[in-house]
Amino acid sequence: MTNPWMIMLVGVITVFVALFLIILFLLGFPKFFSALKKKEHKKLAPLPEIVEVTKKKAQAGLLSQSPAEDDEELIAVLTAAVAAARGSELGSFAIAQVKQAAAEGCGFNTPVWGRVERLSRK
Numbered sequence: 001m002t003n004p005w006m007i008m009l010v011g012v013i014t015v016f017v018a019l020f021l022i023i024l025f026l027l028g029f030p031k032f033f034s035a036l037k038k039k040e041h042k043k044l045a046p047l048p049e050i051v052e053v054t055k056k057k058a059q060a061g062l063l064s065q066s067p068a069e070d071d072e073e074l075i076a077v078l079t080a081a082v083a084a085a086r087g088s089e090l091g092s093f094a095i096a097q098v099k100q101a102a103a104e105g106c107g108f109n110t111p112v113w114g115r116v117e118r119l120s121r122k
Contacts, residue, residue: 074098
């Protein structure tokens with residue numbers, strides 16, 4: 001098979017046979033995947049209900065403050081700070097609860113930028 005025309009003819013036929021097989025393979029994809037069962041979703045979960053946040057009145061006249069009152073004062077300060085930073089009114093949002101973040105594995109209780117600054121010191 002040293003004839004260049006024969007080599008070219010065999011090469012062209014090989015390319016077209018390969019393309020034909022690829023086309024048949026791609027046409028079979030929808031039939032193959034339609035045979036697989038699609039998962040049918042059951043009823044969707046109900047949306048959470050909107051709960052109105054009410055402001056609790058602090059008891060006046062107590063010398064020692066309980067942790068709940070400390071939380072109320074902290075929430076009031078945070079609400080005022082966020083409202084000032086956003087430039088919005090105090091009644092446009094509500095901070096319902098404040099929790100201390102759990103310390104991550106490295107033992108720091110600071111945000112990432114604080115840790116980076118602390119670790120970059122020499």
